[in-house]
Amino acid sequence: MEFIAIIVGGIFINNYIFSRFLGLCPFLGVSKQIETASGMGMAVVFVMALASAVTWLIQHFILVPLELEYMQTVAFILVIASLVQFVEMVIMKVSPELYQALGIYLPLITTNCAVLGVAILNVTEDYGFLAAVVNGTASALGWTLAILLFAGIRERWVFNDIPASMQGFPIALVSTGLMSIAFFGFQGLFRGILF
Amino acid sequence: MGRMVSTFFNGVINENPTLRLVIGMCPVLAVTTAVVNGFWMGVAVIFVLTASNILISLLRNVTPAQVRIPFFIVVIATFTTIADLVLAAFQPDIHATLGLFIPLIVVNCIILGRAEAVASRNTVPLSIMDGLGMGTGFTLALIILASIREILGAGTWFGLPVMPEGFEPAVVMILPPGAFVSLGFLLGAMNLITARLSNRPMGSKSQSSGSAGQKLEG
Numbered sequence: 030m031e032f033i034a035i036i037v038g039g040i041f042i043n044n045y046i047f048s049r050f051l052g053l054c055p056f057l058g059v060s061k062q063i064e065t066a067s068g069m070g071m072a073v074v075f076v077m078a079l080a081s082a083v084t085w086l087i088q089h090f091i092l093v094p095l096e097l098e099y100m101q102t103v104a105f106i107l108v109i110a111s112l113v114q115f116v117e118m119v120i121m122k123v124s125p126e127l128y129q130a131l132g133i134y135l136p137l138i139t140t141n142c143a144v145l146g147v148a149i150l151n152v153t154e155d156y157g158f159l160a161a162v163v164n165g166t167a168s169a170l171g172w173t174l175a176i177l178l179f180a181g182i183r184e185r186w187v188f189n190d191i192p193a194s195m196q197g198f199p200i201a202l203v204s205t206g207l208m209s210i211a212f213f214g215f216q217g218l219f220r221g222i223l224f
Numbered sequence: 225m226g227r228m229v230s231t232f233f234n235g236v237i238n239e240n241p242t243l244r245l246v247i248g249m250c251p252v253l254a255v256t257t258a259v260v261n262g263f264w265m266g267v268a269v270i271f272v273l274t275a276s277n278i279l280i281s282l283l284r285n286v287t288p289a290q291v292r293i294p295f296f297i298v299v300i301a302t303f304t305t306i307a308d309l310v311l312a313a314f315q316p317d318i319h320a321t322l323g324l325f326i327p328l329i330v331v332n333c334i335i336l337g338r339a340e341a342v343a344s345r346n347t348v349p350l351s352i353m354d355g356l357g358m359g360t361g362f363t364l365a366l367i368i369l370a371s372i373r374e375i376l377g378a379g380t381w382f383g384l385p386v387m388p389e390g391f392e393p394a395v396v397m398i399l400p401p402g403a404f405v406s407l408g409f410l411l412g413a414m415n416l417i418t419a420r421l422s423n424r425p426m427g428s429k430s431q432s433s434g435s436a437g438q439k440l441e442g
Contacts, residue, residue, distance in 0.1 A: 199412035206404030
């Protein structure tokens with residue numbers, strides 16, 4: 030039951046874009062086409078699940094026993110940066126096809142604040158190992174859902190007559206705001222059933 | 225001296241990281257529920273940005289080019305940790321409200337971007353002015369957006385009531401949708417003002433920087 034609450038919460042209620050404001054740079058930058066958006070989404074799911082697992086182990090087996098919790102930010106960002114580099118090399122060796130699909134998105138993910146954000150949230154929420162990995166995966170799926178929906182809307186802008194001063198980022202932010210209102214509906218939908 | 229001043233104002237106006245370059249958006253939207261939060265977030269960013277610019281500029285001649293990015297990240301993470309601990313000690317309420325977004329200064333693209341573009345190839349004084357300018361520009365943008373959201377959403381400014389008696393606050397402005405929509409219209413207004421100014425025969429100064437959001441992304 031705890032896992033179901035984490036999954037529904039991560040995807041719909043505390044959606045990383047619409048309510049937590051994490052990972053906005055790639056959300057606005059790589060959402061011009063559904064195809065690139067789904068590539069980025071896959072890469073984010075992969076890295077966030079892996080980063081949740083690795084940072085949980087670092088926190089509970091290195092930082093806590095040595096009483097180095099204040100080094101959290103430094104340790105996590107270094108781990109995530111090297112993890113992304115490592116994943117990139119492994120994928121390149123093991124599956125060139127997958128590398129072709131994800132390759133260009135992986136370096137971008139290091140500076141995606143959603144990855145560091147989920148690592149820190151796992152610690153502040155005091156999740157166990159499995160819960161942390163489930164949370165990382167679910168949050169990343171929620172992020173992917175958001176960017177796919179947004180890319181679908183964005184592809185249709187070509188047919189719309191948008192005022193010159195609102196083109197680009199302004200209209201993107203206003204559309205995101207309207208989608209965020211729609212996602213508020215989920216809060217009421219699941220309240221009372223799960224929380 | 226003139227170059228120092230122009231570097232400072234370049235960060236505040238022409239290349240304002242939030243309103244012109246549109247980078248590092250996550251904290252901008254997340255912490256602007258009240259002006260006081262935006263102010264402290266801005267102070268933290270000014271500190272981290274200026275301090276890391278100083279250190280990176282000092283060590284620019286001994287940093288091997290191949291490992292410069294990991295080096296920048298370690299420097300930025302160190303100063304972010306300092307800011308985090310200092311805020312937790314002296315402003316515990318603010319620290320609790322900003323929460324996650326203080327450690328996330330590490331992955332703010334403004335800071336790594338300035339380290340790479342300015343501090344790693346310029347003298348210390350110039351890097352300081354750039355850090356101060358960019359940080360002030362960021363803080364100003366946060367305060368403008370937070371003012372809009374706090375006045376409309378709570379009827380207060382810096383916690384002081386400013387609206388007339390019968391004003392009914394629109395709570396949605398404090399909630400996430402209000403953040404997106406008001407920043408969207410703020411950027412749109414900036415574009416409109418810039419376009420009007422550059423159409424005037426004398427005001428051609430800011431033409432080179434282009435309109436917000438069309439120059440950089442991600």
